[in-house]
Amino acid sequence: MQIRHLTLIAIMALAACVAPPPQPAPKTVSAPPPVVVTPTPEPRLAGDWNDWPFTPGNWTYSRDGRGSMGAFGAPGRTATVSLRCDAQSRRVYLAREASAPGQRMVIRTSTAMKEFIARAVSANTANIAAEILPNDPILDAMAFSRGRVLVEAEGQQPVILPSWAEITRIVEDCRG
Numbered sequence: 001m002q003i004r005h006l007t008l009i010a011i012m013a014l015a016a017c018v019a020p021p022p023q024p025a026p027k028t029v030s031a032p033p034p035v036v037v038t039p040t041p042e043p044r045l046a047g048d049w050n051d052w053p054f055t056p057g058n059w060t061y062s063r064d065g066r067g068s069m070g071a072f073g074a075p076g077r078t079a080t081v082s083l084r085c086d087a088q089s090r091r092v093y094l095a096r097e098a099s100a101p102g103q104r105m106v107i108r109t110s111t112a113m114k115e116f117i118a119r120a121v122s123a124n125t126a127n128i129a130a131e132i133l134p135n136d137p138i139l140d141a142m143a144f145s146r147g148r149v150l151v152e153a154e155g156q157q158p159v160i161l162p163s164w165a166e167i168t169r170i171v172e173d174c175r176g
Helices: 002-017 137-143 165-175
Strands: 058-064 067-073 081-086 091-097 103-108 113-120 127-132 148-153 159-162
Touching: 058 165, 067 165, 081 165, 091 103, 091 148, 091 165, 103 127, 137 165
Parallel strands: none
Antiparallel strands: 058 067, 067 081, 081 091, 091 127, 103 113, 103 148, 113 127, 148 159
């Protein structure tokens, strides 16, 4: 029995010689590395424009003292394209982002294409606008296009818009 006690004492003595586990290193919270955003180049669009992806964004409709407006763009940003009915002049204005005034603007739909000379909206903005008579057939073509409308301006990335109800509402507002 004494041998058992001695064996047990020897085992306990050996266990006492083992160092305790190391303490975990103190936790330090460091800021995450900065996020480096590299601009993605605009995709090269080739082939049939009906196969190109839509420009990101949504249409919104609003009315004010001048008439009604449909604005298309990403939430929280300036509109990429706007379609306004000026009730007093009975004109529709299609405006889009562009870098230089006096440009050629082309509207394409599933059934029609029309070219306009676009003028600067104001000296403070990088927008150009084309004036369209409310009975111009291009407005009907935009309203009833098969899902998409293309707005081009020289030297600019094309804008591919979904053909939503806002287009029809603006046209109807201007036609009375």
